[in-house]
Amino acid sequence: MSAIPYTVAALVITGTTCAAGLATLQAHPAPDALVCELHLSEHRGTVTLTAEAQAPHATRGVYSLTVDHRSAGGRSTMRQGGAFDLKAGERGVLSQASFAARARDLSAELTLNANGQSTTCSALTL
Template sequence: MKRKHSLAVLALPVLLGLGGAAFAIGGGEGTQSKGPLTCAIDVNPSGRMLEIEAVALADAAVSGSYSLEVRSAGSSGNSNVRQGGGFSLEAGKPATLGKVMLGGSAAYDVQLDIDANGVSITCDEQVRG
């Protein structure tokens, strides 16, 4: 069974290229909006692993930088993953900024920070495998 966190309904679901999967981000727990920019943390089990994606959507074309940090929460091991870099978004098209695959039996604290066109936004969530 596929589980999604932080995915809710936007006015119109937007088609995300690969596999033709419909994808919409909105008011979930790890989702934030500020001005024309929305960020979300998408979590999907994949076998015994957990796939964590940092996703962004903008009402208008924007460019900027992002930082994704995933830390283990609790006593189930010690993982600390950081990713970051520049990006460009087309208006109305969600994009994956970063992706992490980790053991699916632990809990993780996930934080996504985005700076784009003078707007800063943070999405954070604790996820469990």
């Protein structure tokens, strides 16, 4: 009997195990990872979006935030970016924006770049 079916099965199992390991890695960031978060609050027709970053070590970098608003009246896009400077373990607010909208009409993406590391948070519909 040929060893080819066993080799193929071993490769499939190895690939599946590696993919599962990557999914776990992405779901639980490394303790020294740069972390980004998007927070949303909605009150009386106003939606407030807060973009935050956290790093375990003192970190300087840049951020880029894009927010798309879609409604019956059309579409608008807000882009914002700048520098940030975090102390070790500090959580910092990078941006906060309010919209006369419904939360379901917004989508956002926050990208952080620091110390050769990049991380992105996104929400297709908040």
